[in-house]
Amino acid sequence: MNYLDEFRDGALGQKLLHRIQQAVRPEKSYRFMEFCGGHTHALFRYGIPDLLPANVSMIHGPGCPVCVLPMARVDQAIALARLPGVILCSYGDMLRVPGARGVSLLKARAEGADVRMVYAVSDAVALAQQFPDRDVIFFAIGFETTTPPTALALQQARALGLTNFSVFCNHVLTPPAMEAILSGIPAAEPGLDGLVGPAHVSTVVGTAPYVPIAQRWHLPIVVAGFEPLDVLQALLQLIIQVNEGRAEVENQYTRAVRPNGNPKAQQVVNEVFEIRSQFEWRGLGGLADSALKIRDIFSPWDAEKRFKTTIPRGKENPACDCPDVLRGMKSPKDCKLFGAPCTPDHPMGACMVSSEGACAAHYRYRSET
């Protein structure tokens, strides 16, 4: 038996659902946000929203790496890919995100740019070694989970003296995005009653960074794994905290997350990256200290410093509600483009691309019942 089976077990799931039913107070309503796209995916993948009591609602957060990258960064990646001699590598989903005028990296590839899908940054390093006369650029995206491998790759490139490898850095940070969401809720809107905290991100950063957030906003936060029973357990813990008027950081995902995270990984990241004073997020706007940039000692491997590109000024599709979806202000189904013409086959916005995107999760798993 697979060890994960116990986190998907139907009978155990029913028990947890029953406990949730008993814990909720009928007069209360519970609005919880799952920060991570991985949780959004798990909720829909297992049909959980329909199984929850009617007064428990889930609001999707911005934790989808592909979704939060604004169009200008996509366009810049496309411009890099089009430079002569360049091989641009990225994770698969990133290739499908539409940039200005609907041009994605995949389209750029069809038009002749050398764009390659990789499963890990180490593949890009290997490509650079394989093609010494080409410039291999890794289009790095993601929250704290994907940052350590990028840092290691940069260290490796420096150790090897690999001059034809560089990174276009778009790594972003979770806590500032949480703060932005919480401070951005208009007074007229109902607030959030709790937050399902990130799974994989927390294995790196730990639970400590969420403590000031829980205190400032008087908000219970439960860090949870990506399995369905993890999510149910976390929801139960959140409900109990709400009922008791507590606002603490709890760790449901103890099998992978320590309070201080993974200090080794944090150290590698610190050696290579520093805080970027300003970074533009799709939906959340420009946020101070919310992203990472490559330290000066690694400048030779920083694609932003090495290559000059001119980016065509593109406008986001005004009909796409991704910004509101990412802030939790709208549900994907509120978007006029949802389902037609925007589908995973023809995404009009970033949230319809990756399986972690709220629109894609709604579209792929929504049942007609």
Added chain:
Amino acid sequence: MSLDWTHGKVEMAHGGGGRAMTQLIDALFLPAFDNAVLSARNDQAVLPAPCQKLVVATDSHVISPLFFPGGDIGSLAVHGSLNDLALAGARPRYLTAAFILEEGFPLADLKRIAASMARAAQEAGVSIVTGDTKVVERGKADGVFITTTCVGEMLDDQSRGVTQIRPGDQILLSGTLGDHGMAVMSLREGLQFDSDLMSDTQSLHGLIEAMIVAVPDIHCMRDPTRGGVAAVLNEIASQTQLGIRLEEKAIPVNPAVQGACDLFGLDPLFVANEGKLLAFCPPEQTAYLLATMRSHPQGEQAALIGEVSADYPGQVSMRTTLGGLRRVDWLSGDPLPRIC
């Protein structure tokens, strides 16, 4: 000069129609596929006609890597068109094979592939009766591409196919999901991981024949290859405008496959299979058909995984292990590992 089977490479001349090509055919394909029709060395095969209706199926095979745990492009090329044919309720008899070889391809690998095709054909009791070889310049192909065509005869007069599917039909799956796709993915660059993953590539006609003899009334059979079970069922749902409901806990998946899928955030429903089938069966005959499948070596892990209904036309949905209901949509593009 004889061919060097250890260090030799495919050269342009091997497809040029001259002496080198004859030499390759004589030294490799004729002995490997060994049968009288092929050895007559004609450009076509003249065959005794079977008395039943003829069935023909053709399939092209491109795969990277060419060799994977549980099989290679050779066995896959035989099983591919053979299964396509057998699923109509037919018995395969003859195969043709056309090779497109890339200049520089190692002859040793070609020999391995030919031997594997020969073995697969022999196990299935079919002969490779005619073929063709072309060589393209280096860089214009990925090692070897193989197209096979299978000819066979209908086992009975029953018509089966998507149009025969009715509301109430039950859906049987012949074994575990995702074995082929994950075995191949495990070898792709950057994804190497130790595992017991093994492709399920196999010829299914033995199982199919047993099923048809037991329940001639099977409405439709399909193999969930590229795009997995999700793709086949969505195709059927949209074609018939019927609804399909799956039961997640009934779907058999090997623990190693599930583990690999979990690692990459993939879903076995979308992963390719090369030796499994789905059968649509009238409900009153399901128990007997399932028992028949389970008593056959290729169907030991067969399971009843869902049913067809008139509700929710065109939709495939699934009752999850937790009891929730979710839609099973087509996949967009290739299955991709998650980033988050």
